[in-house]
Amino acid sequence: MADRSQYEELARQISAIGAVKRGLARVLPAQCPSGSAAALALVGRYGEMRMSRLAELLAVDMSVTSRHVAHVVDRGWIERSPDPDDRRSRILRITPAGEELLDDMARRTTDMFARTLKDWTDEDVGLLNTLLARLRDCVTEKEVHGYDHTNRCAGRPRQDT
């Protein structure tokens, strides 16, 4: 358990991370705002999935997911077909045009980071990724399932100090 002042600092860091997020959004093409880009990236990377799964990965409400998906479907980057196993559901799949756009966006964002994080090592970036994944997992698990999940935080096997 960390000191309270560390938690206060973490709250400030989280609330200030928006600046980085906006830096990332600025390098995206105008036709694909960051919410749509996130949806496209997840469908592109994890493969075909249903709306509910995507909403879970995006960590937003399904109504929000629905809007983002509608945007990318309208532009032909994702294909939304009925699920034969459950006709209430729809299967999302990236299209060739979507793959092309996704590659382009990945190139832009990695270029941005390669430029701005020039002096970070691979380990630095990897560590930050791990900690962020673990943070999100802990906070969202707690929100959903209530109170005692002390041993469920993912991201890496804990080493007892």
Add this chain to the structure above:
Amino acid sequence: MADRSQYEELARQISAIGAVKRGLARVLPAQCPSGSAAALALVGRYGEMRMSRLAELLAVDMSVTSRHVAHVVDRGWIERSPDPDDRRSRILRITPAGEELLDDMARRTTDMFARTLKDWTDEDVGLLNTLLARLRDCVTEKEVHGYDHTNRCAGRPRQDT
């Protein structure tokens, strides 16, 4: 310099951190939305400052800062007095009521983290804080001072294409 796939992963982590941010926002009192809370916290912890300094610490445009500050000033949590040294500027200072609210909010957010990050060590949290501060610093420095502005078309927030 890190591997490109690490950068792609970082982009996804950053875009998903909103879930944590919203978890934080949910524990705040309804009268004080997260933008105002951030402004109050910075003035409360760093002491009196001018609008421009607060905008820098918040990492948002001064117009946005102005709105958040107006909100907290209206509610008597921050006092906004003219700067005798430069009458264009205004000095922000937290009020006793603001201190009280800030203490309450700090208690709520640290309680939330103490509950959800129960198995994180002080070093874990400290390391994440350090990496986040460094990340923000690198990204925002580049935006302002960096050499490559080819993607920063003036007057337009995004690239086309």
Add this chain to the structure above:
DNA sequence: TATTGTTATACTCTATAACTATA
């Protein structure tokens, strides 16, 4: 002329609630 700060406007992201269709 340049800088500090405010206001008007517009856009993105988000959740809640009401709704449709299917299980």
Add this chain to the structure above:
DNA sequence: TATAGTTATAGAGTATAACAATA
């Protein structure tokens, strides 16, 4: 009845631009 997904609506956060006052 319950669940998957859509749409309407409302609220928060943000940036740009036009503006006022002062340096």
